[in-house]
Amino acid sequence: MTVYDVVIAGAGPAGSALAIELASEGYSVLLCDAARFPRDKVCGDYVSPKGLARLAALGCGEAIRGLECTPIRRSRLYLNRDHLVSGVLPRVAGLPAHGHAIPRKELDDILFRRAIGAGAVVRESCRVTGFEATARGVHVSATHEGKACRIEGRLLVGADGATSAVANAAGLRMNDPRYTLASIRAYAHGLTLDHTLMYFDEKYFPGYGWVFPVRPGLCNIGVGMVSEPLVRSGLKLGDFYAKLTRLVHHLASSKGARVEIGPQRGWPIRSYGGATENHFERGLLIGEAGCFVDPINGEGIPLALSSAHLAARTVRAAFQEGRFGKDFLARYEADFRARFDPDLGISDLSVTMIRNRHLLPVWLAIFRTMSLTAQQDARYAEVTGGILGGVIPAREAITPEMFVRALAHGPGFWREALGVGAPGGLSGWLAGGAALLEFQSSLARAIQDDGAWLYEWAREIQSKQKKLGASVLRGVLFEGR
Ligand SMILES: Cc1cc2nc3c(=O)[nH]c(=O)nc-3n(C[C@H](O)[C@H](O)[C@H](O)COP(=O)(O)OP(=O)(O)OC[C@H]3O[C@@H](n4cnc5c(N)ncnc54)[C@H](O)[C@@H]3O)c2cc1C
Incomplete structure (x- = not known):
């Protein structure tokens, strides 16, 4: 039986990005996914300039340009039905001047094909169900085309998203409603925009809605809200979504257009506030399996790509030194904490506050x-x-x-x-x-x-402020960031 250097569970942006990096360097990589490509993924589809730059570095720039998605530079912010403010994306040296909303069915397929081109072995309709780490390697259990099978590797990387089976089997799955968002997404056909629209409503605050232009005549629309205040306030996300769709129809009719909204789909989002250590005996978690999502705006694609890049560093070091134990792999946690804690800590603290x-x-x-x-x-x-x-x-x-x-x-x-x-x-x-x-x-x-809840909330704010102060100071003093 083939023993792969690295078995990657999940071929979304995180898994495919890691497969591209490692396979290009000659590692034997098995990239398996429960779905068959091209496949949809519930998402707002917005890829920021940073995300686009990383995708270009992975060799996907030309294919993405070929999709001819609308360049997004401007944004309009609404509270209730009032337009509050418009903004233009600032230019930052070394980054594209725009973002794109790229349907995930198209984006993820580009990355998946690129991973194959880089030399990764791929297995579709292959769902990882668990694993067992031993002194010599990792036995991965899975179903392939519905039949039970076993895969052998030296390292396992969980890139299987918000419902990660690998995180679950490693005892690292995060289900805390304070850091999990509920969300709904659909596509609106017939609406043409050249800017994004962010929508807030007093009744559903801190929930937010979005309308992202994909191409002329097509927008991605949706709403998201942290689960804890949603449940505690007895709110229904579907009602918020219905309000957003009314705004979308209103917007379209003001432009003399008629919109048809496709089927809505819901999906959880696991945000960085709940990130665990994300490493285990013979394995790592990357992308949303490891909660690499910005708590303030739900952006996970660039972080999926960056966490894959950081994980590649640890994988290389593990193979160089022949060490795959949890202690050695802890360097991945040190890396991602140094990289993400200062900024995502601020996002997380802000969301923690407005959850009240x-x-x-x-x-x-x-x-x-x-x-x-x-x-x-x-x-x-x-x-x-x-x-x-x-x-x-x-x-x-x-x-x-x-x-x-x-x-x-x-x-x-x-x-x-x-x-x-x-x-x-x-x-x-x-x-x-x-x-x-x-x-x-x-x-x-x-x-x-509600004194007990308020007390816990205040304690959480206090401990996050302390942690954040330390990580920002560390970043400024020692890493010059
Ligand atoms: C409604 C919504 C809107 C969002 N909007 C944005 C946005 O506009 N911009 C942005 O940057 N981010 C957004 N995000 C977040 C973003 O979608 C995710 O963070 C991102 O997809 C994470 O990438 P990933 O590769 O880690 O996981 P995923 O993209 O979820 O990919 C995981 C892959 O693993 C596969 N899989 C799952 N289980 C198994 C298993 N057991 N075995 C094998 N394979 C498995 C799945 O089929 C899938 O292909 C949004 C999320 C939601 C839900």
Whole structure:
């Protein structure tokens, strides 16, 4: 029986990217996937400039250009039905000037074919069900075309996404509702846009909706929300999705177009806040199997590619030294923590805060303040838009300069941002005062009725702030990032 150097379970962006790197260097790689390609994957399909740069480095640039997807440079942000602010993706040296929404059926097929071209052996309709690590290798159990089979390797990499069987078998599967998002996606036919649309709604905050242009006449639409506040507030994601579709129809009719929305599909998203050690005896987890998804915007494709790149480093070292034990593979965790903790830690902390819906009026006021600041301050708009668009690291948002830009405004600005009425307008002030009193009493009720949850939430914030402070400082002092 063939013993592969590396068995990779899952041929999404993470698995195929790792297969391309390792097979090109001469490692024997088996890339197996439960599906047959080309296959769809529930996703917003947005690939940021960083993701496109990584795909080009993997040799997929030309094939992606051939898909002729709409170059995305601009974004419009909506709260309820109001357009709050528009932004342009800033130019960053060394990165493409745009992102693309690329249907995953097409993107993943390009990567999969590229892995075959690089020399990986592939097995489709092959579902990994478990594994056993021994001193000499790893026995992987799977079903191939529905029949049980066994695969032998020296290392196993779990790249099998949000429902990872490898993570499960390694005891590393993350199911925490605080770091898992529920989501729904569909394709809207007949709508042409040249910008993305991000949609928030007070009732479903911190959930978000999106409309991403794929090509003329085709957009990817969907909604996502962290599971914990969704369940605790008794909200239904389907209702939020229905609201988004009404906005999409409204948008299309304002352009004189008619939209047909295809079938909706739901899927979980596992975000970085819940990332575990992601290594085990004779194995690693990459991509979403290892929770490599940005908590703030649900972006997982570039992180799937980057985590594969980091894993390749550890795999090379393991083969050079002939060491495949958990202790040796821990260098992968050290690498990804150094690389991702500072920025994804900021995203995770932000999402942890806004998960507390008792403070909804505070988050909405901050949200409006940020949007209004972005309307008036080009530099602020560039940084915040660049972070959401995946070209600027999140730590750029917490510099003293950004705080000054966010807060140094005159009274007129604050009246508008906090919605307390026109200057001198008594009714506006009274309404503002009444809203403040209502908020105060609802907070007092929450402390009485939901004190235990609030206490845990505050402790979580505190421990994340400490951890984040340490990782940002480490990044700045020792790695110069
Ligand atoms: C609704 C939604 C919207 C999103 N929007 C975006 C976005 O716009 N931009 C972005 O960057 N990210 C987005 N993401 C996140 C992104 O889709 C994922 O993070 C990304 O696909 C992770 O890539 P991966 O290779 O790790 O896993 P996947 O792409 O999930 O691939 C896993 C592969 O493993 C296979 N598999 C599963 N189980 C097994 C098994 N037991 N054995 C063998 N094979 C198996 C599957 O068939 C699949 O091919 C979104 C996610 C969702 C759900």
